[in-house]
Amino acid sequence: MTEMVTWTCTGCALLCEDIQVSISDNRIEHVENACMKGKARVFGCKEQAVPTIHGDKADIDDVIKDAARILRDAKNPLLYGWSNSTNEAHIAGIELARTLGGIIDSTSSFCQGITVNEILSGSVPSCTLEEVREKADVIVFWGADPMSSHPRHMSKYSYFPRGELRQRGYEEDRTAISIDVWQSRTAKICKNGFHRIPPGKDAEFMRGLIEALSGRVPKLSFDYDVKRILELAATLKKAEFGVLFAGLGLIYSIKEDITLLSEFTAALNQFSHYSLIPMAGHFNMRGFNHTLHEKTGHIYRVKFVDGKAISGVEYSVIEQMKRNADAVLVVGSDPLASLPGSISKRLKDIPLILIDPCMNLTSRVADVTIPCSTSGIEAGGTAVRMDGKTMDIHALVQGNNMSDEKIIERIIEEVG
Amino acid sequence: MALDVSKFIKAPEYGITIVTYRDVFQSSVCDEDRNGKECERLSAVIVLDATEMKRMGIQDGVNVRLTSKCGSIVVRAVSSPREEQKGIGFMVNSPWSNALVYDETTDGIPEFKNIKVKIKVTNEEIMSHRELFPL
Amino acid sequence: MTNIMEIYQLLPKTNCKECGESTCMAFAVALLSGTRRFTECPPLVKEGKYIDSKQKLEKILKPIEGAEETGLIIHEELCSGCGNCVVACPVDVANDPHGSGRGTGPTNDKVIFKVVDGKVKAANVKECRRFGKDKILCRACIDPCPTEAIEFV
Ligand code: SF4
Ligand code: SF4
Ligand code: SF4
Numbered sequence: 001m002t003e004m005v006t007w008t009c010t011g012c013a014l015l016c017e018d019i020q021v022s023i024s025d026n027r028i029e030h031v032e033n034a035c036m037k038g039k040a041r042v043f044g045c046k047e048q049a050v051p052t053i054h055g056d057k058a059d060i061d062d063v064i065k066d067a068a069r070i071l072r073d074a075k076n077p078l079l080y081g082w083s084n085s086t087n088e089a090h091i092a093g094i095e096l097a098r099t100l101g102g103i104i105d106s107t108s109s110f111c112q113g114i115t116v117n118e119i120l121s122g123s124v125p126s127c128t129l130e131e132v133r134e135k136a137d138v139i140v141f142w143g144a145d146p147m148s149s150h151p152r153h154m155s156k157y158s159y160f161p162r163g164e165l166r167q168r169g170y171e172e173d174r175t176a177i178s179i180d181v182w183q184s185r186t187a188k189i190c191k192n193g194f195h196r197i198p199p200g201k202d203a204e205f206m207r208g209l210i211e212a213l214s215g216r217v218p219k220l221s222f223d224y225d226v227k228r229i230l231e232l233a234a235t236l237k238k239a240e241f242g243v244l245f246a247g248l249g250l251i252y253s254i255k256e257d258i259t260l261l262s263e264f265t266a267a268l269n270q271f272s273h274y275s276l277i278p279m280a281g282h283f284n285m286r287g288f289n290h291t292l293h294e295k296t297g298h299i300y301r302v303k304f305v306d307g308k309a310i311s312g313v314e315y316s317v318i319e320q321m322k323r324n325a326d327a328v329l330v331v332g333s334d335p336l337a338s339l340p341g342s343i344s345k346r347l348k349d350i351p352l353i354l355i356d357p358c359m360n361l362t363s364r365v366a367d368v369t370i371p372c373s374t375s376g377i378e379a380g381g382t383a384v385r386m387d388g389k390t391m392d393i394h395a396l397v398q399g400n401n402m403s404d405e406k407i408i409e410r411i412i413e414e415v416g
Numbered sequence: 417m418a419l420d421v422s423k424f425i426k427a428p429e430y431g432i433t434i435v436t437y438r439d440v441f442q443s444s445v446c447d448e449d450r451n452g453k454e455c456e457r458l459s460a461v462i463v464l465d466a467t468e469m470k471r472m473g474i475q476d477g478v479n480v481r482l483t484s485k486c487g488s489i490v491v492r493a494v495s496s497p498r499e500e501q502k503g504i505g506f507m508v509n510s511p512w513s514n515a516l517v518y519d520e521t522t523d524g525i526p527e528f529k530n531i532k533v534k535i536k537v538t539n540e541e542i543m544s545h546r547e548l549f550p551l
Numbered sequence: 552m553t554n555i556m557e558i559y560q561l562l563p564k565t566n567c568k569e570c571g572e573s574t575c576m577a578f579a580v581a582l583l584s585g586t587r588r589f590t591e592c593p594p595l596v597k598e599g600k601y602i603d604s605k606q607k608l609e610k611i612l613k614p615i616e617g618a619e620e621t622g623l624i625i626h627e628e629l630c631s632g633c634g635n636c637v638v639a640c641p642v643d644v645a646n647d648p649h650g651s652g653r654g655t656g657p658t659n660d661k662v663i664f665k666v667v668d669g670k671v672k673a674a675n676v677k678e679c680r681r682f683g684k685d686k687i688l689c690r691a692c693i694d695p696c697p698t699e700a701i702e703f704v
Contacts, residue, residue: 018655033656035632039669040444110525147697149438155634161654185697199435252529316524340526341487341515360450440631
C-alpha cells in the first residue's frame with residue numbers, strides 16, 4: 001500500500017516543510033515539491049557505510065567499543081562535523097566532549113558561524129523567512145547564489161511568492177539585488193539589480209554604500225560607476241522591509257572585518273527596516289551554534305577543561321586538525337573533501353572515527369567507521385533553519401542503523 | 417623515432433586567482449556518489465573568461481595544471497559563456513579546489529574563495545579522487 | 552537550444568519527398584514544431600548510412616516529442632526543481648493562490664507546473680496563456696528559470 005506523507009526536507013538549511021513523499025513497504029517511491037537537491041537527499045547515497053575497524057568489517061558493538069577506546073586514550077580528542085545532525089545529536093556530542101575533556105567544533109567554524117555569532121550576540125538584526133515572504137520588498141543577495149545552493153529560496157520565500165503585503169507579484173512588489181563577483185544564476189534573475197565587484201572588495205563596496213546612504217559620493221579603488229552605487233543606495237533606502245542574505249562570498253571576504261555587518265545594517269536601519277539572514281548550507285549548521293550557545297555560551301570552537309567550556313580560535317577544527325588533535329571523531333561530514341587538502345595528510349596519521357550513513361572520501365582514511373541513519377530520512381528530531389527557526393524533522397522510513405545521537409550516547413556509556 | 421620537442425618546451429605559466437562557487441547539479445551528483453566518475457567530471461573544472469584563455473593560449477576543453485603554494489592539481493579548462501573579470505578563474509567547491517587551499521590561518525577560516533595559483537596548459541590527465549589523496 | 556538548421560543538417564538533404572513534404576527543410580520545420588516524427592522519413596529509417604544522424608535526431612527531438620500543443624518543452628536535464636516557474640506562472644497563481652501562489656507545493660490539480668522527483672512536470676497545458684483564442688505571448692515561466700530549462704517551440 002502506498003502512503004503519502006508530508007515531510008520536512010533536510011537537503012539544505014531551508015528545511016522546506018511542504019514536501020510530499022509517497023512510501024510503499026518502507027520504501028520511498030516518489031517525492032513532490034522538493035528540488036533536485038532535496039530529491040538527492042531523500043533517495044540517499046549509492047555507497048552506504050558499514051561498520052569497520054581498519055577497513056575490515058566488524059560488529060557494530062565492537063566498533064562502538066573501539067571508538068570509545070580511541071577517544072578515551074586521546075589527550076586531545078576533537079569532535080567535529082555536526083551540521084548534518086539533529087539538535088538532539090548535538091546535545092549528546094556536547095556531553096561526550098564534556099566527559100572526555102575534549103574539543104567540539106562544527107563546519108560552521110569556517111562557514112557561517114561568525115555570522116550566526118553576530119546575530120546571537122544581538123549585534124545584527126534578523127528576521128524569519130516567513131516575514132521575508134509576507135513583507136520583504138528589497139532583497140539583497142550578497143555573495144550568495146541561492147539558485148545554486150538553496151534552490152527553493154527564491155520561489156518559497158525571498159522573491160517569487162505572493163506575500164501578505166506583496167500581493168501584486170514579484171515584478172511590481174519586490175526588488176532583488178545581487179552583489180557578486182560574477183553573474184550567478186541568482187544574479188541573472190535579478191537582471192539590472194546585479195552589481196559585479198572584484199573579488200575581495202566587498203568591505204570596500206559596503207563602506208562605499210554606507211557613504212552613499214548618507215548622501216556622500218563614495219570613492220572606490222576599483223573601477224565602478226558611481227551613479228550605480230548612488231542608485232543602489234537610493235533603492236535600499238526606499239525599502240519598507242529590507243533583507244540582506246549574507247552568503248559565503250561576502251562572509252569570507254569581510255571575515256576580518258565582521259563588525260562591518262552591524263555597521264551596515266545600522267546604517268540601513270536609519271532609513272528603513274533591515275534584517276540579515278545567513279545563508280547556512282547544511283540543514284542543521286545553525287542548530288549546532290544554537291545548541292552549543294545554550295549549553296556553554298559559545299557558538300563553536302569549544303574545549304572543556306574540568307567541565308568548564310572555553311572557546312578560542314586555537315580550538316577551531318582547522319587549527320586542531322593541523323596540529324593538536326590526537327584523535328578525531330567526525331560526525332556527518334567529509335573533511336577530506338571539504339577542508340584544505342593539506343589537512344588530509346595529517347588525518348591519515350591520527351586515529352579517526354567516522355559516523356556517517358554513507359561512504360565518503362574520509363572513509364578511506366578512517367580507523368573506525370560507524371554507519372548511522374540519515375537524519376530526516378531514517379531518524380527524526382529538531383533542527384534550526386537558516387533564519388534561526390526551530391523545525392521538527394521526521395523519519396520517513398525505518399533504517400537498519402542507529403541514529404548518530406544513539407551511537408554517541410552508546411560511546412558515552414563506554415567512555416564513562 | 418622522432419623526438420617529441422614539445423616535452424622540452426615549457427608551457428608558459430600565468431598567475432590567476434581562483435574564486436570557488438557552488439553548483440546544484442554538481443552538489444547533487446556528488447552527494448549521491450562522492451567517489452563517482454560523474455562527480456569528478458563536474459568538479460575537476462576551471463571556468464575562465466574566453467579572451468583571457470586566448471591570451472594565455474589555453475584552448476577550450478584542454479587540461480591545465482593549477483599550482484598554489486600548497487598543492488597542485490590537473491583540471492579541465494572551460495570558457496565562460498559570459499564576459500568575466502580578468503585574472504580570475506572559477507571553480508566549483510570540491511576536493512579539487514580544496515587541494516589548492518592553504519591551511520595556515522589567523523582566524524580558523526582558510527581562504528576557500530581567494531586562491532592564488534599559477535596556471536599552465538598540460539597534457540597530463542585529470543586527477544581522480546584517489547590520486548588527490550594517495551594513501 | 553535546438554534550432555532548425557541543426558535538425559536539417561541531420562536529415563538526408565536529398566529532397567526525395569518520400570515523407571510527403573516538398574523539401575527536407577520543410578520536414579525539418581515539421582519536426583521542430585512537433586507535428587511530424589523523424590521516423591516518418593523513410594531513407595533515414597531504412598538506410599544504414601544515416602544511423603548516426605538518426606541517433607542524434609532521436610536525442611535532440613526527444614524533448615520536442617514530449618511538447619504539448621502549446622509548444623511547451625521542459626529540458627529536464629537542465630531543471631533544478633527550484634520551483635520558480637511553479638510560483639511565477641500566472642495560471643498557477645490564479646488556480647492555486649494559497650499553494651503555488653504562496654511559494655509552497657501545489658494544493659490542487661489545476662496548476663500547470665509541479666515538481667516531481669526533483670524535476671518540473673507540466674500538466675493542464677491547455678490553461679497556458681499562450682494557448683486558445685485569447686492567447687498572449689506570456690514569458691512568466693521562462694524568465695525566472697535560472698537554467699533556461701523551459702522553452703516554447
Ligand atoms: S531547497 Fe533545500 S530544503 Fe528545500 S527542497 Fe531543496 S534541498 Fe530541500
Ligand atoms: S507561458 Fe505563462 S501561462 Fe504558459 S505556462 Fe508559462 S507562465 Fe504559465
Ligand atoms: S524554473 Fe526552471 S529550473 Fe526551476 S523548476 Fe522551473 S523549469 Fe525547473
